[in-house]
Amino acid sequence: MERVLLARVGKKDSRAIDGYIADGGYGAWKRVVGGGFTPEQLTEEVKKSGLRGRGGAGFPTGVKWGFLPKDTKGKPIYLLCNADESEPGTFKDRLLMEEDPHQVIEGVALSAYAIKCQTAYIYIRGEFYDGARILDRALAEAYAKGFLGRNIMGSNVTLDITVHRGAGAYICGEETGLIESLEGKRGQPRIKPPFPAVHGVFGCPTIVNNVETLACVPHIVNRGVEWFSKIGRNEKNTGPKLYCLSGQVNRPGVYEAPMGLQLKELIFGDDFGRGMKGGRKVKAVIPGGASANMLTAAEIEDCPLDFDGVAAKGSMLGSAAIIVMNEDVCIVNAAQNLSKFFSHESCGQCTPCREGTPWLHKVLTRIEEGEGRVEDVDLLVRICNQMANGMTICVFSDAAIAPPLSSVTKFRDEYLHHVEHKRCRVGAKAAMAAV
Amino acid sequence: MSHTRYRIASAGKPRPFPPEAMTRIQETLKRYPTKQAALLPVLWIAQETFGWISKESAEEVARILELPPSHVDGVLTFYTMYNLHPVGTHLLQVCTSISCHLAGAGDLVAHCKKRLGIGQEETTKDGRFTLIEVECIAGCDRAPSMMVNDKYYEPMDEKKLDGLLDQLSGRA
Numbered sequence: 001m002e003r004v005l006l007a008r009v010g011k012k013d014s015r016a017i018d019g020y021i022a023d024g025g026y027g028a029w030k031r032v033v034g035g036g037f038t039p040e041q042l043t044e045e046v047k048k049s050g051l052r053g054r055g056g057a058g059f060p061t062g063v064k065w066g067f068l069p070k071d072t073k074g075k076p077i078y079l080l081c082n083a084d085e086s087e088p089g090t091f092k093d094r095l096l097m098e099e100d101p102h103q104v105i106e107g108v109a110l111s112a113y114a115i116k117c118q119t120a121y122i123y124i125r126g127e128f129y130d131g132a133r134i135l136d137r138a139l140a141e142a143y144a145k146g147f148l149g150r151n152i153m154g155s156n157v158t159l160d161i162t163v164h165r166g167a168g169a170y171i172c173g174e175e176t177g178l179i180e181s182l183e184g185k186r187g188q189p190r191i192k193p194p195f196p197a198v199h200g201v202f203g204c205p206t207i208v209n210n211v212e213t214l215a216c217v218p219h220i221v222n223r224g225v226e227w228f229s230k231i232g233r234n235e236k237n238t239g240p241k242l243y244c245l246s247g248q249v250n251r252p253g254v255y256e257a258p259m260g261l262q263l264k265e266l267i268f269g270d271d272f273g274r275g276m277k278g279g280r281k282v283k284a285v286i287p288g289g290a291s292a293n294m295l296t297a298a299e300i301e302d303c304p305l306d307f308d309g310v311a312a313k314g315s316m317l318g319s320a321a322i323i324v325m326n327e328d329v330c331i332v333n334a335a336q337n338l339s340k341f342f343s344h345e346s347c348g349q350c351t352p353c354r355e356g357t358p359w360l361h362k363v364l365t366r367i368e369e370g371e372g373r374v375e376d377v378d379l380l381v382r383i384c385n386q387m388a389n390g391m392t393i394c395v396f397s398d399a400a401i402a403p404p405l406s407s408v409t410k411f412r413d414e415y416l417h418h419v420e421h422k423r424c425r426v427g428a429k430a431a432m433a434a435v
Numbered sequence: 436m437s438h439t440r441y442r443i444a445s446a447g448k449p450r451p452f453p454p455e456a457m458t459r460i461q462e463t464l465k466r467y468p469t470k471q472a473a474l475l476p477v478l479w480i481a482q483e484t485f486g487w488i489s490k491e492s493a494e495e496v497a498r499i500l501e502l503p504p505s506h507v508d509g510v511l512t513f514y515t516m517y518n519l520h521p522v523g524t525h526l527l528q529v530c531t532s533i534s535c536h537l538a539g540a541g542d543l544v545a546h547c548k549k550r551l552g553i554g555q556e557e558t559t560k561d562g563r564f565t566l567i568e569v570e571c572i573a574g575c576d577r578a579p580s581m582m583v584n585d586k587y588y589e590p591m592d593e594k595k596l597d598g599l600l601d602q603l604s605g606r607a
Contacts, residue, residue: 088532088571119468126479126516127572129585162466167475168515170570184474184500186513202468246534246575253576290533290571321575323534337536341570347513 001231004240005215006256009099015134017141020102026147028221029106032113033155042114042221049220049228050238055082055173055210056289056318058307065115067197068205075204077117080182081108083124083131083211084166084173087289088341089321092242093211095254097124097131100215101138107214108161109148110221115207118158122211123178126167135163170345174394175208177347188349189394212242233260237306247324248280249273263287263295263303267324280326284411288318290338291399293406294331315406330424331411335403336364342400350392357400359383364404367415370422377415380404450491452499456484460499470500474510478517487518515569523558523565525603528582529591531568534575538590543579544568546593550600563604 003009013019020026032042047062068077081104085093097104104122112120124132139161142148150158164182171177172187179201181187200206216239220228232238241259243266246252251274255266263285267273276282282297287305293315295303303313310317325334339361346357360383366372384401391397408415417425452460463476477500481492493511497504511517518526527547531540544555547566551559558565574580577589581596588599 085573086571089534089575090571091573091575094573125573126514127569127582130587160466165476165479166514167478167517169513181475182472183469184471184502184510185506186510202472244575246578247537252534252578286533323537323575325537329537334533334537337531337533341532344570 001240001256001258003256004219005096005103005212005242006254008103009095014099015101015138017102017138017145020100024222025102025218026106026145028218029109029147030153032110032221033152033157035155037221039114039116042110045220045225046114046217048225050232050235051213051216051220051228052237052307053210054212054216054241054320056087056291056316058317061209061213064197064209065111065207067195068115068207069198072205076119077115078201078204078206079108079112079115079117079120080175080178080201080206080208081120081122081211081214082173082175082178082208083122083128084178085128085211085319086125086170086173087291087319087321088338089246089286089289089323090244090319091246092244092254092320094128094131096211096215096242097128098134101135102142103215103218104135104211105138105142105161107217109159110217111207111209111214112159112161113157117207118160120159120161121164121182122161123164123166123172123182125172126165132163132165139163169347170341171347171394171396174396177394178208179206186347188347189396191393216240231258233258233304233306233309236308237304241305241320243272243305244319244321245273245324246321248277248326248329249324250275250277260304260306260309263300263305263322266305266322267300273324276324276326278326280328282324283327283329284325284331284334284407286321286323286325286403287313288316289321289323290341291402292316292318293402294410296410328426330368330426331407331414332364332368332418333424335407336361336368338403339364339400342396346396346400350397352387352391353397353400356383356387356397360400360404367418368424370418372419372422374416374419376419377408377412380408380415448491450485450489450495452481452484452495456480471502471506474500474502474507475514478507478511482517487521523563525564525583527564527566528569528572529566530570530572530574530578530580532571532575534571535579538578539592540579543581543591543593543596547596550597564600
């Protein structure tokens with residue numbers, strides 16, 4: 001497939017506005033602001049394109065926009081670009097913002113127009129110092145060209161975009177956590193309903209969309225709904241998609257392919273990962289970031305990487321962060337590492353999550369360190385079951401149980417080996433222990 | 436670090452911002468409909484100005500934004516990137532999340548601790564280096580990834596780390 005979202009990545013001066021304009025950039029924005037589309041028409045186009053949110057949930061973007069009240073009773077509408085990319089294994093938005101910031105800005109601008117928003121924020125994670133600086137510079141260029149601000153290009157369209165930096169908190173990627181954080185509070189998710197479309201930031205109707213989602217919008221405007229919706233495996237999984245490949249493969253990186261690329265093609269294909277490092281075998285694959293259930297080597301056969309394809313395998317595409325583990329990885333060790341993340345990042349609001357995540361980490365640590373008891377394996381399952389399915393305000397807790405629960409279920413023998421023999425069955429530690 | 440309360444108590448004296456920081460704060464306030472919304476950016480300005488956020492700086496931020504000091508305190512201790520006490524000139528942030536872990540981040544951290552003679556969240560005696568293990572910083576394809584202050588260094592290995600530490604120590 002031709003590169004769409006990554007078309008300009010790697011080009012000389014890919015960040016500068018003149019290069020972006022020379023490549024046709026801001027053409028869609030000029031057309032829309034010049035009256036080419038009404039906001040309603042643009043929303044309808046995005047709906048028809050089948051674009052689904054690239055942040056993790058895969059919710060249809062146009063439908064989300066449609067949830068905004070018709071009459072906001074004088075309240076402004078806000079658009080928040082979610083650039084808090086913090087899901088372990090995910091690094092696509094960083095690339096988009098650092099290498100082609102104007103594509104992101106044009107996407108924000110078009111989407112803001114579609115939802116009749118005059119103030120948009122790009123909420124970027126604190127660690128992306130470069131990303132924030134690059135976006136700030138790009139915004140200054142866009143303002144200088146008259147693409148942003150009041151009465152843009154002589155129209156009655158007004159839009160301000162501000163980069164807002166987070167300060168280190170995974171939970172701010174959750175849309176209501178992000179909203180709280182933008183309001184200058186702890187990033188603790190809100191109870192829904194009311195949903196942000198009705199009552200979001202500053203009590204006003206708000207739409208939160210991921211960076212990659214918004215970056216698709218200029219292409220939909222430029223090339224049409226039909227073109228966009230024909231890319232991808234079927235009409236429910238459309239468009240170009242960025243896949244973040246990491247772990248023990250020969251060529252990790254961000255790869256663009258039509259939605260629905262086969263998982264094995266991503267790992268082994270010449271255009272993608274080029275196989276496993278050292279020719280080792282696949283043991284497990286996390287297909288959608290730390291929050292997704294692990295898949296076994298058998299399960300990666302015929303696994304299209306789109307929202308429905310991965311869901312059919314009992315996991316999720318999430319942020320399309322594919323983390324590949326080889327046969328030398330101790331699955332208990334991997335689950336322990338993942339539980340450390342969730343334990344560290346729980347916002348502390350709900351008891352099952354605040355208490356459950358460190359407890360999981362504690363039990364996994366003791367199994368990993370050879371202090372586990374046989375009953376610990378089922379204890380993990382019991383803890384997980386008490387943390388999930390609506391016990392908490394947001395889905396963080398459901399995410400946190402994915403690695404332990406899926407790995408205990410699928411690699412139970414490794415856990416049992418651990419508690420019986422007090423060490424890993426595989427991996428460097430097992431080799432050392434055997435000496 | 437994130438779990439540490441202010442190490443130095445307030446001396447009860449305000450810690451005013453220099454004029455250029457005040458100008459930045461005024462510019463920042465224009466971008467938001469409420470003063471409270473400017474809290475994270477203003478705390479960033481405080482950290483960039485003083486290197487860390489003291490109790491007195493936090494109280495000054497609360498005064499400027501007309502917020503209860505307890506609210507500022509709650510926010511400060513929630514986010515991990517605000518330094519509640521002084522850190523070394525070079526803040527070493529080594530990612531230990533899954534992809535970096537699979538690529539040997541644990542060994543990298545161990546090497547770093549041994550070489551600098553410090554543990555997690557500790558600072559070398561000369562005040563040059565502070566080491567922290569951090570969660571995923573979105574450098575998974577260039578694992579193991581790390582940051583020093585605001586710059587990424589990736590992929591990292593022990594040899595490269597030695598070279599970097601030499602350079603930052605002014606030895607290379």
